[in-house]
Amino acid sequence: MKAARGRKSGEQSKFEIEYAAALREYAMGGGEAVLGQAYELGRRAIAERKSLLELVSLYHQILRGLFESSPDRSSQEHLVSAGADFLSECVSPYEMAQRGFQDAVKALRQLNETLEEEIKRIAYSVHDQAGQLLVAVHLGLANLAQELPEARRQQIHEIEELLNEVEKQLRRYSHELRPTILDDLGWIPAVRFLAEGVSKRANLPIHIEAKISGRLPGTIETTLYRVVQEALNNAVKHAKAKNVWIRAWLKDQVLHCSIRDDGAGFDAQAAQAARGRKGLGLIAMRERLSAIGGTLWIESSQKHGTELLIKLPMEDNHVNSSSAS
Numbered sequence: 626m627k628a629a630r631g632r633k634s635g636e637q638s639k640f641e642i643e644y645a646a647a648l649r650e651y652a653m654g655g656g657e658a659v660l661g662q663a664y665e666l667g668r669r670a671i672a673e674r675k676s677l678l679e680l681v682s683l684y685h686q687i688l689r690g691l692f693e694s695s696p697d698r699s700s701q702e703h704l705v706s707a708g709a710d711f712l713s714e715c716v717s718p719y720e721m722a723q724r725g726f727q728d729a730v731k732a733l734r735q736l737n738e739t740l741e742e743e744i745k746r747i748a749y750s751v752h753d754q755a756g757q758l759l760v761a762v763h764l765g766l767a768n769l770a771q772e773l774p775e776a777r778r779q780q781i782h783e784i785e786e787l788l789n790e791v792e793k794q795l796r797r798y799s800h801e802l803r804p805t806i807l808d809d810l811g812w813i814p815a816v817r818f819l820a821e822g823v824s825k826r827a828n829l830p831i832h833i834e835a836k837i838s839g840r841l842p843g844t845i846e847t848t849l850y851r852v853v854q855e856a857l858n859n860a861v862k863h864a865k866a867k868n869v870w871i872r873a874w875l876k877d878q879v880l881h882c883s884i885r886d887d888g889a890g891f892d893a894q895a896a897q898a899a900r901g902r903k904g905l906g907l908i909a910m911r912e913r914l915s916a917i918g919g920t921l922w923i924e925s926s927q928k929h930g931t932e933l934l935i936k937l938p939m940e941d942n943h944v945n946s947s948s949a950s
């Protein structure tokens with residue numbers, strides 16, 4: 626086992642000493658009370674961030690020592706069976722933590738789905754209700770124009786032009802908020818649509834290369850779209866980049882998606898640390914991805930800008946590689 630920092634190899638930690646003593650005591654007929662201690666040791670191991678593998682290897686190491694010093698075959702058999710009970714008791718907190726983690730992931734997934742429904746609702750109301758209000762304003766202006774002399778009508782016309790622009794922008798935003806293309810054609814066409822809008826608004830070239838075809842389950846496509854959307858927001862808002870590159874490809878049944886900019890870069894570790902954290906974007910990206918079994922890796926420097934790399938294992942054959950981009 627790895628020696629902890631500050632200890633020489635071979636030197637036992639307090640935890641290891643207590644673990645060995647409890648296992649020895651249980652093997653010598655320690656009973657229920659020692660099993661309770663095994664459970665507590667398992668909880669402490671989690672709190673001290675020991676991996677399950679570390680704990681099991683400690684168990685084996687101690688058991689081997691006890692086995693070698695057992696006087697006869699019958700006491701060795703007793704040791705193996707008592708050891709198994711002890712081990713299952715001290716790993717049970719890991720099992721409970723794992724279940725808790727699965728429940729949390731499930732809750733997170735449900736939360737994201739609810740959030741997505743809410744976004745859909747907002748997108749539709751911006752599109753439909755604001756659209757209808759603007760139609761009413763247009764009608765009102767047209768009526769007003771009829772009552773005005775020719776010279777003033779020109780002013781009304783200018784207001785109408787501005788309103789048309791507002792309407793265009795609102796439609797664009799509501800589509801980007803929840804693009805129908807996402808449901809109809811998938812996340813890559815939706816990302817292209819989004820990138821086109823962002824690129825125009827921010828005057829930022831966005832290069833897309835997607836070597837993936839086929840559809841993925843809706844939750845996964847929505848998550849990928851949201852993560853790319855936030856990455857683009859950040860590239861515009863913080864990076865002052867001259868270019869953004871979005872690439873997606875499949876390798877060894879793992880979907881990869883990289884969003885890279887050539888902007889200012891930042892200290893990714895500090896930005897994500899609880900104390901230094903300013904916004905929610907990066908953390909939300911990670912949580913969204915973790916709810917679907919994906920990971921996010923960030924590399925950033927002043928010299929090279931920022932790259933976000935998403936990795937998402939595809940257990941089922943949901944996607945195909947294709948040379949079409």
Ligand SMILES: Nc1ncnc2c1ncn2[C@@H]1O[C@H](COP(=O)(O)OP(=O)(O)OP(=O)(O)O)[C@@H](O)[C@H]1O
Nearest residue numbers: 859860863864890891896903904905906907908931
């Ligand atoms: N592409 C990037 N280039 C430079 N800095 C970045 C980039 N992405 C993130 N950052 C830095 O990391 C910080 C955290 O980003 P995050 O998206 O979590 O929050 P935010 O964008 O500040 O706020 P929010 O996303 O909640 O609106 C940012 O404030 C910014 O300093």
Ligand SMILES: [Mg+2]
Nearest residue numbers: 859904906907
């Ligand atoms: Mg952000």
